[in-house]
Structure formats: C-alpha cells, structure tokens
Amino acid sequence: MDVRTFPVLTDEDHPLVARLSVGVGENTARVLAYLLCRRADPDLADPATRTAIHIGAGVSKNAAADALDDLVAADLIDETTAETAAPGRPPKAWYAAESESKTIRRTYVRHANRLIEQGRHTVTALESVSSESGDPCEADSGAAPNPVDEWGDANGSDSTATGVRSAPERASIALNWQSNPLHLPLFAAGDGSASDVSFTFDEYDGSREAASAVASASCDVGVAGAATILRERTRGQPIVPIAVYFQRSMVVLYTTQAAFGGPFERTDQLEGRRIGISSGTETGLLGRLFLEQAGVRDAVELVDIDGEEQAALRSGSVDAVTGMVPDPDRLETAERTVDAVTVSDAYPAYGPALIATERTLRHRKPLLESVLVAAMAGWADAVYATETAAKAFASEIDQPSEHIARTFDRATDRFGSNDAVRRSGWGWHSPDEWRNLKDALAQGGILKTGGT
Known part of the structure; x- marks a missing residue:
C-alpha cells in the first residue's frame, strides 16, 4: 500500500x-x-x-x-x-x-484590469449605437470590443506587468452621502501608505449628485446606486461602473406596525396604501421597481416625501416608505415595531458601485487601476481586520468604532458577496446584469430611454 x-x-x-x-x-x-x-x-x-x-x-x-x-x-x-x-x-x-506581498499586489493589479475591462464591456452592453456615429462605445454583434482599437492601449502602463508605478497619485472620490460606516473600505484604502494613490473625499447629497460630480470631472471616481447610474446614462451622463461596491442593493420598503395598522407581512397588503418615496433618488427608483415587480404599482398611491421618510411615517401621512437598510434599525424602539422588505430579495439589483467617466476609462486607466487596487486593499482591511479599520475611521466621522464595525459587518454579511464574487473576486460585475436591470427599469416606466 x-x-x-x-x-x-x-x-x-x-x-x-x-x-x-x-x-x-x-x-x-x-x-x-x-x-x-x-x-x-x-x-x-x-x-x-x-x-x-x-x-x-x-x-x-x-x-x-x-x-x-x-x-x-x-x-x-x-x-x-x-x-x-x-x-x-x-x-x-x-x-x-514571488513572495506573499508581491503576489497579493499582482493579484490586485490583475483584478483591477479585469474590472476595468468589465466596465468597457458594460458600456457596449448598455448602448446600441450606429457604426456611422463613430462612437468608441459602439456595440459589435456580441463580440468583446477590441480594447486597443476602441479604448487605447489595453495594458495602460508598464505597471500592469510589473506592479510598480513611478510616483503616487491623488484621486478625488465623490461619496453618495455623508461619510458613514458603509464607506469604511474606501477610508481604509485612502491614506496612500500602502498603495500608489491617496484619496480625498467629497460628500454629496445622494447618488445623483455624486454621479454628476464625476460626469463633470469635479471628482475622479464616485460611489452611486446602480439604478441611478443607469438613469444618469440615459440622460447623457457618460459614466461607467467599474466595480460593484456591494453586490446587492440595500434599499428597503418599511413601515411601523402603528402606521400600517398591524404587521406588514405580504406585498399584497400594500394594495390601497400610500407609499412614501423620494422622487429621483436611488431609494425611489428601486422602490418603484419593487412595486412594479410585485404587481401592486397601480394599486398604491405614491407620495413624494422629499427624504423625510420617518417623519412621514410618524405623522401618518403615508403607510410605508422606502429607505436604506440602516433606517428601520434607527426607527425601531421598544415601543415601535418596524417591518421591512429588502428590494433585492425580490429583484436582484446591484448595490452601490464605483463609477468613472468614459473619458477617464480611455485616457486615465493607470489612475483607475491604482484606485481599484487601493479599494481592494481597503476592502480586505475592512472585512478581515474590521476592528482596527473601524478604530481608525471613528475619528473621521465621530462615531463609536463598535457601531462602525457592527454596521459594516451586517452590511457585508447580507449584501457584500455573491457567487460571482466567490468565483472571481471583489467588485465583480456582469454587463448582462447591468443590461437586465436597465431593461427592468425601462419596462416599468421608471427609466426613460429617450435621453430625457
């Protein structure tokens, strides 16, 4: 034997x-x-x-x-x-x-380039442009676009092969809200001490403003919700997703049992109800998609509440509202029971993604590579050394590190990964999934595809 x-x-x-x-x-x-x-x-x-x-x-x-x-x-x-x-x-x-440190670095550089390439393919999947237009994002009957002909040098710079860059860079990041625990990986990545890039952060009032900041070149890279990215593209904003930050949307539809008149357990209970949404926001867009997919959109009354979700519930002006996952937790008390349904449980929409412009994708690929490599390192620190990262972040946002770590852990457990990430790595995104979400939004009348 x-x-x-x-x-x-x-x-x-x-x-x-x-x-x-x-x-x-x-x-x-x-x-x-x-x-x-x-x-x-x-x-x-x-x-x-x-x-x-x-x-x-x-x-x-x-x-x-x-x-x-x-x-x-x-x-x-x-x-x-x-x-x-x-x-x-x-x-x-x-x-x-090679050694452990060099190998980790090279895996991140390689993956950054794969993510960027997925962004290029996503542009092709989302657009169907006549070849006479000369648009470099032109679709080509299903074949992957030629990255050399249409987008410039596919390898960007020698750093792709060597993992070494001549000088550090600074990148400006447009956040989709005030700095909060969900931004922990970006702040963990942003000091530049272990990467080729350091980050500066600008806070914006929602995904739409963050996307506009990127489109206008006020910021190099932004964080924006998936539905907002697609809506802004149909409005002519040349933004491109380069990595999905969270794989599943954290948008929820929620209510209190006091406002609803009892437990909210089934979507058909929404019929005849007043639903508070903030028009034009990520929560509003995906909240409407949820109602369309549930088949109750025509049976409810939508009430624009301009971001005052909890006040609207307390006042009794609406029966349920859209928001983000942390919102129900902040509302629930010993005297107030909150029931919620997560939109991505009903429809598999991506969560917030990192975006850049098509121009940046063409002409500043080394910068995007550096940003994504740093983001990967920051994600690893935030996920696998959460307490340490949270303590460093606590002084930035004046919140207890325990709260930061707990909020981020809950988000990553529910929304941070999926089979595609387990197969391919952090941030992975599919052109087909972007196209499917665009089609679902358009079919529901939520996304106008005529450029309006």
Whole structure:
C-alpha cells in the first residue's frame, strides 16, 4: 500500500486566503495561498503536484485544475515537473513565483484590469449605437470590443506587468452621502501608505449628485446606486461602473406596525396604501421597481416625501416608505415595531458601485487601476481586520468604532458577496446584469430611454 501525507492549509492561513480571494475568488485563493505557504517553508519549498495541491488547498480536483490554469496564465505561479524515482514521464508541479506581498499586489493589479475591462464591456452592453456615429462605445454583434482599437492601449502602463508605478497619485472620490460606516473600505484604502494613490473625499447629497460630480470631472471616481447610474446614462451622463461596491442593493420598503395598522407581512397588503418615496433618488427608483415587480404599482398611491421618510411615517401621512437598510434599525424602539422588505430579495439589483467617466476609462486607466487596487486593499482591511479599520475611521466621522464595525459587518454579511464574487473576486460585475436591470427599469416606466 502506498501511503502518502500532504501538508494542508489551516485556520492560521485564513487571513492570507481571505486577502487573496479579494483579487482571485475563493477556490483560486486557496490554491495560491497553499503554494505561497509552501514557498515560505524551507521544508516544503519544492514544487507541489496536482494531488498535493488538491488535498492541501482543500478544493476539488476540478477546482484545483481550473485554478492552476488561471494562475499560470496570469503569471502568478510557475509550472515545472516534480522529481520522482518512478519510471515514466514525471508529473507536472507548480510553485509560487514571488513572495506573499508581491503576489497579493499582482493579484490586485490583475483584478483591477479585469474590472476595468468589465466596465468597457458594460458600456457596449448598455448602448446600441450606429457604426456611422463613430462612437468608441459602439456595440459589435456580441463580440468583446477590441480594447486597443476602441479604448487605447489595453495594458495602460508598464505597471500592469510589473506592479510598480513611478510616483503616487491623488484621486478625488465623490461619496453618495455623508461619510458613514458603509464607506469604511474606501477610508481604509485612502491614506496612500500602502498603495500608489491617496484619496480625498467629497460628500454629496445622494447618488445623483455624486454621479454628476464625476460626469463633470469635479471628482475622479464616485460611489452611486446602480439604478441611478443607469438613469444618469440615459440622460447623457457618460459614466461607467467599474466595480460593484456591494453586490446587492440595500434599499428597503418599511413601515411601523402603528402606521400600517398591524404587521406588514405580504406585498399584497400594500394594495390601497400610500407609499412614501423620494422622487429621483436611488431609494425611489428601486422602490418603484419593487412595486412594479410585485404587481401592486397601480394599486398604491405614491407620495413624494422629499427624504423625510420617518417623519412621514410618524405623522401618518403615508403607510410605508422606502429607505436604506440602516433606517428601520434607527426607527425601531421598544415601543415601535418596524417591518421591512429588502428590494433585492425580490429583484436582484446591484448595490452601490464605483463609477468613472468614459473619458477617464480611455485616457486615465493607470489612475483607475491604482484606485481599484487601493479599494481592494481597503476592502480586505475592512472585512478581515474590521476592528482596527473601524478604530481608525471613528475619528473621521465621530462615531463609536463598535457601531462602525457592527454596521459594516451586517452590511457585508447580507449584501457584500455573491457567487460571482466567490468565483472571481471583489467588485465583480456582469454587463448582462447591468443590461437586465436597465431593461427592468425601462419596462416599468421608471427609466426613460429617450435621453430625457
């Protein structure tokens, strides 16, 4: 009997797996972490066979094979053959090409470029422009746009290959609201101490204003809700999503049992009710989409409440309102029971995304690469070292670090990830998903596609 033993990843290796998964997805991160751990151990520095990797990384044989192919293609690991005393062709083996810190950096740079490319494909998916217009975002019968011909040098700068940039840059970020716990990763990334870019932040009154700031070049990059991004594009704003910050929308429809006259348990209970929305906001857009998808839009009365959701509920002028996930928690007390339904539970809309202009995508790709690499590092710090990041952020927004950490943890647990992120890494977005959301908004009469 042939008995063999293999080293395996342990709980102590989880922080490394977690940071790598931001850039490559979970299974690939486990394979890469395993090879990095072997590289760091003098007794295990020899290349690992496929069997050793499959067992040591704790992933299936197919997942290990796919991860190895991906990592070799990305030049993150090298392939060789294993030394063996057995006759015949020696088996393939793999080893980590560089140190842990350099490898994490390279995974983030590579992933940043993949996200940017998804942004380019999203422009193509959202627009259908005649070739006579000469528009560089022209659709091309389903093929991916040629990044060299239509968008300039696909590699941007030598930094994509080397992970080294000549000088730090500063990027201005338009926030979609006052700084709050949901912005924790951006602030964790923004000091520039471990990246090629430092951030300055400008606060705006909602996603629409943040998108306008980016479109007018007042800010380099912004945070805006998915529905607002699509609406502003139909109005001629040349903004492009480059990464989805939270994978699911945090918009909710909620009420108190006092205002509703009892528990709110089913969407058909909304028929004949007055629903308070803030017109033109992300919550208003997705709240209307929820009502359309639930089939009750024509059976309710919409009341514009201009952002005063809780006051409208207390006054009895409406029966339910739209808002964001933290709003019901702030409203609920021992004397007041709040019932809520999350829009993305009924319709899979993206949450807030990072946006840039088409011009920035064409001509300032190295800056966007730096922003996304920093954002990934900040996301990893915020998610996997939450207490430390929250303590540093607490002085910026004058909130207790415990509240920041708790609010951010709840948001990421419910809205921060999905299967696409687990496969491909943080921020992943699909042109098809953007197109589907646009179509749903247009079919519901919520999004005007005529440029108005």
